[in-house]
Amino acid sequence: MCSTCGCGSDENVSYHQPSSHKHIHEHTHENGHSHAHEHSHDHSHEHSHQHDHHHDHSHDHSHEHKHEHSHKKTVIDVEKDILFENNMLAQRNRGYFAAKNMLAINLVSSPGSGKTSLLEKTLIDLKEKLKFYVIEGDQQTTNDADRIDATGTKVLQINTGKGCHLDSHMILHALETLKPENDSILFIENVGNLVCPAMFDLGEKERVVIISVTEGDDKPLKYPDMFHSSTLCIINKTDLLPYVPFDIKKARENALKINHHLEIIEVSCTKGDGLQEWYDWLNKKVGH
Amino acid sequence: MHELSIAHSLLSIIERSVPSGNKGTVTEVHLDVGTLSAIELDALVFSFDIIKDKTISSKANLIINSIQGKGKCRSCGSVFPIDKFGEACPECNSFSIDILQGKELKITSISIED
Numbered sequence A: 001m002c003s004t005c006g007c008g009s010d011e012n013v014s015y016h017q018p019s020s021h022k023h024i025h026e027h028t029h030e031n032g033h034s035h036a037h038e039h040s041h042d043h044s045h046e047h048s049h050q051h052d053h054h055h056d057h058s059h060d061h062s063h064e065h066k067h068e069h070s071h072k073k074t075v076i077d078v079e080k081d082i083l084f085e086n087n088m089l090a091q092r093n094r095g096y097f098a099a100k101n102m103l104a105i106n107l108v109s110s111p112g113s114g115k116t117s118l119l120e121k122t123l124i125d126l127k128e129k130l131k132f133y134v135i136e137g138d139q140q141t142t143n144d145a146d147r148i149d150a151t152g153t154k155v156l157q158i159n160t161g162k163g164c165h166l167d168s169h170m171i172l173h174a175l176e177t178l179k180p181e182n183d184s185i186l187f188i189e190n191v192g193n194l195v196c197p198a199m200f201d202l203g204e205k206e207r208v209v210i211i212s213v214t215e216g217d218d219k220p221l222k223y224p225d226m227f228h229s230s231t232l233c234i235i236n237k238t239d240l241l242p243y244v245p246f247d248i249k250k251a252r253e254n255a256l257k258i259n260h261h262l263e264i265i266e267v268s269c270t271k272g273d274g275l276q277e278w279y280d281w282l283n284k285k286v287g288h
Numbered sequence B: 001m002h003e004l005s006i007a008h009s010l011l012s013i014i015e016r017s018v019p020s021g022n023k024g025t026v027t028e029v030h031l032d033v034g035t036l037s038a039i040e041l042d043a044l045v046f047s048f049d050i051i052k053d054k055t056i057s058s059k060a061n062l063i064i065n066s067i068q069g070k071g072k073c074r075s076c077g078s079v080f081p082i083d084k085f086g087e088a089c090p091e092c093n094s095f096s097i098d099i100l101q102g103k104e105l106k107i108t109s110i111s112i113e114d
Helices: A084-099 A115-126 A143-149 A168-178 A224-229 A238-243 A248-258 A275-285 B003-017 B041-051
Strands: A013-017 A022-027 A045-048 A073-081 A103-109 A132-138 A154-159 A185-189 A206-212 A232-236 A263-266 B025-034 B061-067 B069-073 B079-082 B097-101 B105-113
Touching (some): A084 A168, A084 B003, A115 A132, A115 A275, A132 A168, A143 A154, A248 A263, B003 B025, B003 B105, B041 B061
Parallel strands (some): A103 A206, A232 A263
Antiparallel strands (some): A013 A022, A013 A154
């Protein structure tokens, strides 16, 4: 059982830190989180429906009706968001980030859109000006964390095992090991998946969805939940536009159809086009 | 398949909602699920049925109250039902739509029988 939140995790999740070559900790419990603070908002009202009617009449004969049901049915009002546990821990993370004046960014995309490459490039270009930390999420391997580690940035790899997304609980534990300094930026590279991570708030301030021009320009329409919950969309690999049938105008329109608040930046991570706009966006978000 | 994670959350909420000492069987679990909640209902029921064995919810059925999505157009102000993101306003064809309702994912009550 973890000392911080009192959890017995239900996932086979492991944490690795490349630079220290150590295996942090692993949870392999049966199921069910049991958090120390879990019951503070439990409003359970019990309605007991037992039909005992007693009628008294004023005239001289009196009789009693007694209906007894063999099955007593109790209805308990729960009125709770099914994701409340994740949301509660996400709020806890959010408070942690706010207190430390950190900017937490959740990077989401399908596999192969260039999340890690964009991250590597960003870390190398901006590491003199900004302090970065990275949490990498993948089902298996520490390949991505090794790539980030090579840039000199402190990184922690979460392997979700069979899990298809990171959740706020994993981030809470990753932060215990990462111990980020104040006034820094935390990139959380989620598991490559445009579906499941959409539902799980990690406590981030910004959610950046990345698509590449080798995918379809209708991606926002196919995976609307992710685009609806994101704040910035990066369209990557624009240097390949001459070779693929990707209509960038249509992609922009589709993304804005789903989320009219969405900001959009076009970049070519390998050629460097548009990267300055992305860096300006980052600087604006940290208030520089 | 995030529905499996959701089903796990569901089980743990049910377990903590049953008063200690109650030896009854959970028979019904009532949910409010919005049409824009990113949940595939069949997958949720399937996942729940797989993992409920040998728990307090082993005889429980999910009873789902589907909540129709509702949007409000920022351009013309009209309010209308929506089934998915990316639908245009039926009045003015604008895509500047704020979601008023339909993202619910809530367990409302459970029934326990002796």
